[in-house]
Amino acid sequence: MILCDIGNTYIHFCDTYKIWKNLPDEINKKELSSDVYYISVNSINEKKLLKAHKNSYNIASIVNLDTPYVGLGIDRKAACLGVENGVIIDAGSAITVDVMDAGNHLGGIILPGLAAYTQAYRSISPALEKRINFGMDFDELPLNTQSAISYGAIKSVVLTIKEIVGDKKAYFTGGDGKFLAKFFEKAIYSEMLVFNGMQISIDKALKKHKEQK
Amino acid sequence: MILCDIGNTYIHFCDTYKIWKNLPDEINKKELSSDVYYISVNSINEKKLLKAHKNSYNIASIVNLDTPYVGLGIDRKAACLGVENGVIIDAGSAITVDVMDAGNHLGGIILPGLAAYTQAYRSISPALEKRINFGMDFDELPLNTQSAISYGAIKSVVLTIKEIVGDKKAYFTGGDGKFLAKFFEKAIYSEMLVFNGMQISIDKALKKHKEQK
Known part of the structure; x- marks a missing residue:
């Protein structure tokens, strides 16, 4: 499982302890050897990831942060979740x-x-x-x-x-x-801040899924 | 005599106590009824003033501020002169x-x-x-x-x-x-800060000119 944070300039990846970033037009496909779970603040760059790696899944719906802030970016939500x-x-x-x-x-x-x-x-x-x-x-x-x-x-x-x-x-x-x-x-x-928050969100979702079984 | 401060966005004018500004492409020629003494930080806008009003004179050479700062804009020099x-x-x-x-x-x-x-x-x-x-x-x-x-x-x-x-x-x-x-x-x-400094510079230059006579 590879985690991915799609920004306005770069696309950031995390495979366990390895972190790297690519420009959206220069995604290194060889690195993407497993499913990619991503969040994105830029729909154009998101399309570029999906084109480069079909098995990529947007996990925005499970990244939940309680906040009165309207329109908080998904990357900010993820980063905050770990603190x-x-x-x-x-x-x-x-x-x-x-x-x-x-x-x-x-x-x-x-x-x-x-x-x-x-x-x-x-x-x-x-x-x-x-x-x-x-x-x-x-x-x-x-x-x-x-x-x-x-x-x-x-x-x-x-x-x-x-x-x-x-x-x-x-x-x-x-x-x-x-x-x-x-x-x-x-x-x-x-x-790792954003990736930590993504991992926390995934763990929570998996736990909930198990409990519902 | 009209004083004029040519900036990157606007051209500012001062006729005694009356102050106004024009966009460089919308200089109100009717207001320019006498000689214009100007400073400029934008050569394109400077050309637009000269096209709109021939009797315009750049007074940068008499706006002098003692400073170790290299490349201080002429408008900043003028504004500082009055303080x-x-x-x-x-x-x-x-x-x-x-x-x-x-x-x-x-x-x-x-x-x-x-x-x-x-x-x-x-x-x-x-x-x-x-x-x-x-x-x-x-x-x-x-x-x-x-x-x-x-x-x-x-x-x-x-x-x-x-x-x-x-x-x-x-x-x-x-x-x-x-x-x-x-x-x-x-x-x-x-x-009036910039115009004050321009006026101080003009007064000094006139005084020097009289003393030399």
Whole structure:
């Protein structure tokens, strides 16, 4: 059984302890040697998985999170399911920040992903078309455009996450999760958060199925 | 004499106490009854002004701000010139935040403008294509997508500006300046910041010119 999380940019796979990601147009079929159980936030990329691997099954209907939040993405639901208390930050194309308290989802926010910041600056003016400097020093005020946009993007994301996290535990996942976790004392980084929640959902569904027999 | 500040989205004009803005393709020629003295951060829009009004003169060469910052936009230079001590926030297509101390420019940062956030969310996923809710309540954790992106965009901008402002005075200008100023105790909003700096530069140049005679 392979677990699969279809995002807006990448398709992430998990086969027991092995994790990998493919671009939707570059799915490595050789890796997909068994049934794939997936969730998806992008219907175009979902079709690409189904084309690459027929035996793929959407398990959204068994990924259940109690929440008053309307329209919570299925990947956010899955990531939250594995955390009883804490803040879950999934830093991918978008950066989602969700609060779990005693197993209840209290709400969450959405920031642009760091790549989306680069794209946003570029779209404002060619003069702002610079790479984010991930090694920059935040103790000094920026003295050039690259530092100025790097400070703006990274600091704004970090400060907003800090505002939500407070003294709670922060669980990071996603492509930029490892980088962002560095700015937090009580941070845990795991590539497995979404897959953990999917596995919890599958286990629950199987248990229920057995009980009904 | 009409002062003019050519930005990436709008062209701003000032005729003594009257201020107005036009889209670059919709310059109201009737308003331009005298010579126009301008600065520009966008060469395409600059050409559009020159086409609409021949008697327009670029005064960038007399807008001088002492700074170690490399590549500071001419509009940021002008806005800073009118402030001895404080933080200057110009919230337009981009949001620039610059620190002045005893007449010296110490550096600054760049955030995407609020409209660029909307665009960034949209580019990540159609599911995030929502308007920013400018009236939202930040005391509650968001429980839907519109609140989640509004919180993300507004809060990240406000927190980052607060980090730079500290206990200094904050001078806001630009299209979203009035809205953002609301989040600051010691905030001053003025549509005139850039024009003030341009006028200071012109006065200085005229004085120098007289002294040389």
